[in-house]
Structure formats: structure tokens, C-alpha cells
Amino acid sequence: MAEKMSRKPYVREMTSEWIFRHPRYLRYMTREFSCLFIGGWTLMMVWGLKQLAEGPAAWAAFLEFLKSPASIAFHVVALVFAVYHSVTWFNLTPKALPLQVGEEFVPGAAIAGAHFGAWAVLSLAVLYFAGAF
Amino acid sequence: MAKSNKPIVWGPFAAGGTLTAFVTPVLIVLTLMAALGHAPDLLAYDRLHAFAGHWLVQVAIAGVIFLSLWSAAHRLRITCYDLGVRADILVATVVYAVALAGTAASVIYLARI
Amino acid sequence: MGERTIEMEVQRYHPEKDSEPHFQRYSVTCREEWVVLDALNHIKETMDPTLSYRWSCHMAVCGSCGMMINKEPKLACKAFIRDYEGVVRVEPLAHFPVERDLVTVIDDFMEKLKRVRPYIIPKQARAVADGEYLQTPAELKKFKQYSMCINCMLCYAACPEYGLIPKYIGPAAIALAHRYNQDSRDGGREQRQEEIAATEGAWECSFVGACSEVCPEHVDPAGAIQQVKIRSMVDWYTEHLMPWLKK
Numbered sequence: 001m002a003e004k005m006s007r008k009p010y011v012r013e014m015t016s017e018w019i020f021r022h023p024r025y026l027r028y029m030t031r032e033f034s035c036l037f038i039g040g041w042t043l044m045m046v047w048g049l050k051q052l053a054e055g056p057a058a059w060a061a062f063l064e065f066l067k068s069p070a071s072i073a074f075h076v077v078a079l080v081f082a083v084y085h086s087v088t089w090f091n092l093t094p095k096a097l098p099l100q101v102g103e104e105f106v107p108g109a110a111i112a113g114a115h116f117g118a119w120a121v122l123s124l125a126v127l128y129f130a131g132a133f
Numbered sequence: 134m135a136k137s138n139k140p141i142v143w144g145p146f147a148a149g150g151t152l153t154a155f156v157t158p159v160l161i162v163l164t165l166m167a168a169l170g171h172a173p174d175l176l177a178y179d180r181l182h183a184f185a186g187h188w189l190v191q192v193a194i195a196g197v198i199f200l201s202l203w204s205a206a207h208r209l210r211i212t213c214y215d216l217g218v219r220a221d222i223l224v225a226t227v228v229y230a231v232a233l234a235g236t237a238a239s240v241i242y243l244a245r246i
Numbered sequence: 247m248g249e250r251t252i253e254m255e256v257q258r259y260h261p262e263k264d265s266e267p268h269f270q271r272y273s274v275t276c277r278e279e280w281v282v283l284d285a286l287n288h289i290k291e292t293m294d295p296t297l298s299y300r301w302s303c304h305m306a307v308c309g310s311c312g313m314m315i316n317k318e319p320k321l322a323c324k325a326f327i328r329d330y331e332g333v334v335r336v337e338p339l340a341h342f343p344v345e346r347d348l349v350t351v352i353d354d355f356m357e358k359l360k361r362v363r364p365y366i367i368p369k370q371a372r373a374v375a376d377g378e379y380l381q382t383p384a385e386l387k388k389f390k391q392y393s394m395c396i397n398c399m400l401c402y403a404a405c406p407e408y409g410l411i412p413k414y415i416g417p418a419a420i421a422l423a424h425r426y427n428q429d430s431r432d433g434g435r436e437q438r439q440e441e442i443a444a445t446e447g448a449w450e451c452s453f454v455g456a457c458s459e460v461c462p463e464h465v466d467p468a469g470a471i472q473q474v475k476i477r478s479m480v481d482w483y484t485e486h487l488m489p490w491l492k493k
Contacts, residue, residue: 008261009343009351014409016217021317025406028454032212038153039205039232041161042198046239048164049194052185053245056178063176066168075165082158089154092453096472103384115154123159130163131174136439139449140482143475211452215406 031088034081041078090115142207142229149204152197182246191243198239202232248278252327254285256297257337259344267344269335270294276327282336283311283322286348299348306462309398312339313348319403319460340403341412355399358415361441362423367434385430392425392470394463401457401467407450414450415441417457417467424470443478451475 051062094108206228259267311322342350401417
């Protein structure tokens with residue numbers, strides 16, 4: 001006996017609540033938000049270039065601005081986000097660039113580790129040549 | 134369905150993401166040190182002015198600024214969409230314009246050094 | 247073995263009488279080793295025969311029983327009751343229309359799988375008399391992990407981009423295309439590029455990585471998608487900057 005089949009598929013609306021569905025989405029959003037700080041710091045440096053081009057007085061004023069509490073706070077937060085970007089980026093690199101040597105694939109940890117190592121060496125070199133220590 | 138032209142914007146994003154992953158933290162440390170009153174030697178006016186006067190350094194600085202701003206802009210565009218902002222073309226135009234403007238400004242300032 | 251009574255909140259939707267889904271609560275006494283699927287079967291067999299859901303193998307190989315369990319995409323046959331505390335909320339797989347109760351409309355997914363041409367497209371026509379393809383273990387390893395997909399759609403439920411952009415071709419479809427692109431017997435990458443290098447292909451991915459995290463077979467579709475992006479980008483720049491290079 002045939003009862004008329006009634007199909008009425010229900011489409012669930014997609015709101016921004018997906019961000020809170022699981023910690024991994026919050027971590028993703030944190031990673032994405034690093035762009036505001038990396039971009040913001042870079043724009044600050046563009047302004048610094050302007051001051052550098054205008055002469056010693058302007059550059060001194062820029063250095064004074066850097067010393068303001070707001071700037072210090074921004075730097076600390078920006079550094080945290082920049083490091084988070086680096087860590088997530090290097091950890092994801094092996095997924096995007098798998099390396100097959102012979103039959104086996106180089107373990108992801110080795111590829112990521114090489115990036116972290118290069119990052120450390122490069123950072124120390126920059127600090128050294130900038131006269132930071 | 135035709136192949137997308139997304140690589141135009143994604144290429145610099147990927148390059149910028151890699152570059153900022155390597156250099157941005159240490160550069161922030163340098164300016165943070167300056168902010169805390171312990172500016173590294175390189176940030177003294179004379180040394181920095183001389184350093185940034187070299188054409189090769191200027192190309193490098195402009196390149197770093199372009200890739201940093203572009204990758205941040207691209208990521209911000211994606212983030213806006215993730216948060217429900219549907220006007221993607223508008224957002225893209227604004228963010229990429231800011232990245233290009235910042236790059237142009239830095240080139241102009243570098244030329245004056 | 248021990249027993250535990252749990253509260254389950256299951257999403258119900260009968261299109262012939264409901265205008266929208268609602269939740270129904272069941273008290274289920276579970277054996278210690280039960281999975282959520284066992285609890286659902288117990289509900290259907292002893293309490294409420296009207297509950298509808300897909301399942302088949304009960305051993306995480308068929309991909310039928312994907313659902314949202316406490317907001318996480320899981321195979322119901324692989325979600326152990328002992329891992330849950332408090333109320334267990336069961337909903338249909340996210341980002342798909344709900345057909346009935348826990349059954350989703352999967353037509354979009356099926357159509358997308360077909361679009362990526364998931365079969366060997368030989369580089370040259372080959373007769374049976376030419377014999378079999380020879381493939382080294384190294385060549386097999388290049389694509390084997392991407393062939394393990396059981397089409398369970400957990401990755402589509404985990405992917406926020408698919409939820410936000412229904413036209414996005416999605417993780418499993420791209421991983422499947424990648425499986426064939428990486429196969430030494432195949433010569434069809436260019437054809438598949440029309441689908442996966444399109445805007446609705448790999449470019450909608452923002453590398454959230456949720457797809458790979460929820461995949462029960464460790465296919466790593468996120469990795470496949472990034473590899474497609476990089477290869478497509480190299481193709482694009484080669485084509486546009488060095489058009490004299492023959493493919």
C-alpha cells in the first residue's frame with residue numbers, strides 16, 4: 001500500500017557558531033588572527049621607514065613612540081601571534097610538501113624540525129648582526 | 134568549470150606566509166628591544182640609515198614588506214569570509230589595496246633614504 | 247561486564263509532520279563496551295522503531311554511520327560510550343540537508359565524487375595484450391593513503407568552508423582526485439584540474455585541517471589539497487609566464 005512519499009529536506013543554517021564547535025576551530029581562528037598583528041606591525045615599520053627617511057629627529061621621535069606603553073603592549077602581543085604563525089606554518093609544511101626518498105616518505109617531524117632549526121639559526125644570526133647582543 | 138586564477142593572489146600569500154614565519158618574530162624582537170629602551174646597534178640612526186641606503190637592502194626591505202602585507206591581507210580576506218562577511222570582492226579589493234599602498238609607500242620612503 | 251545508563255538526545259525530523267527538527271531524549275542502559283551505534287540500535291529495537299539512521303558494517307569500513315556526536319563528526323560505530331560523560335547529543339552530519347532523523351541528503355557529495363573522474367585515465371591507449379601495469383612499491387606509496395577513503399563524509403561535516411560555501415568541491419573529492427593524479431598508471435591530471443583547480447576546487451580551502459583530524463582512515467585530505475594547490479600554482483605560473491613550454 002503506497003503512502004505518498006513526502007520529501008522535505010531541512011537545510012540547517014550555517015552561523016558563526018562553528019568557531020566554538022571544537023577547540024581546533026578556535027585555534028584556527030587564532031592562527032588566522034595573527035595576520036592582524038603581523039600586518040599591523042609591518043605597517044608600523046612602513047611608518048618607521050618614513051621617519052627614517054625624514055632625518056635623525058624624525059627617527060628619534062619614532063623610537064620614542066616605540067617606547068610608549070601602547071607600543072610595548074602591541075609588540076608583546078604581536079610577538080606571541082607571530083610565533084604562533086611560525087609554529088603552525090612549519091608544522092603544516094610537511095603536509096604540503098611531502099618528500100619521498102626511495103620508497104619511504106621523510107617523516108613530517110624531520111621536515112618541520114629542519115624548518116624550526118633554520119628558523120632558530122636565522123633568528124640568532126639576525127640578532128647577532130643587528131648588535132642585539 | 135574553468136581553472137581559477139587564484140594562484141595570482143595565493144602565490145604571494147604562500148611566499149609571504151613562509152617569509153613571515155622565518156623573519157617576522159626576530160624582527161619584532163628587535164623593535165621590542167628598542168621599545169624597552171635597549172635598541173640594538175643597527176637601529177641607531179646612522180647605522181640604519183647607511184644600511185637602508187644600499188640598493189640591495191632596499192630591494193630586500195620592499196620585498197619583505199610586500200610579501201608580509203600581502204599574506205596578511207589575504208588571510209584577513211579569508212577570515213572575514215569565515216566570519217560571515219559575504220562581500221568578498223569588496224573585502225578583497227580593500228585588503229589588497231592596503232597591501233599595495235603600504236608597499237608603494239615603503240618604496241617611496243626607501244627612495245628618499 | 248558492567249552497564250551504564252546514559253541520556254541520549256537525538257535529533258528527530260519527520261518531514262511529513264515536522265516543520266523543523268527537534269530533539270528527543272532517551273534513557274539507554276548500555277553495556278560497557280557499546281558504541282553509540284549500539285545505543286541507537288537498542289533505541290530502535292526496544293523503544294522507538296520510528297528512528298531512522300544509516301549504518302551497515304558496524305566496524306568502521308563502510309562509511310555509512312557518520313553523524314555529529316556532541317558536535318563532533320564521528321562514525322557512530324567507532325564512538326565508544328565509555329568516552330562520553332553526561333548527555334550524548336546525536337545529530338545528523340553537519341553541512342548536509344536533513345532527509346529524516348539522522349539521515350542526510352548526500353546527493354551533492356555523490357555528484358562531486360563523480361566530477362573528479364575517479365578512475366585511471368591511461369596516458370596512452372592500452373590493449374589487454376600489452377599486459378599488466380608494473381608498479382614499484384615506491385610508486386604505490388605515492389597514492390596509497392589517498393585510496394583509503396571510505397566516503398564517510400566526516401570531512402565535509404568538519405570543514406567550515408564547505409559549510410559556508412556549498413559549491414566547494416570538498417576534501418574527499420579532492421583527495422580522491424589526488425589519489426589518481428599520484429598514480430603512475432594515470433595520465434588524466436589535466437582533465438581533473440578543470441574541476442579541482444577551479445575556484446570551487448582546492449582554492450576554497452583555507453587549511454583549517456579539521457578534515458584530516460576527523461578522518462577515520464587517516465587519508466589526510468588537507469595534505470592532498472595543499473599539494474594540489476602548490477602543483478596548480480606552479481602550473482599556472484608556468485603557463486602564464488612561460489607559455490612557450492610545452493606541457
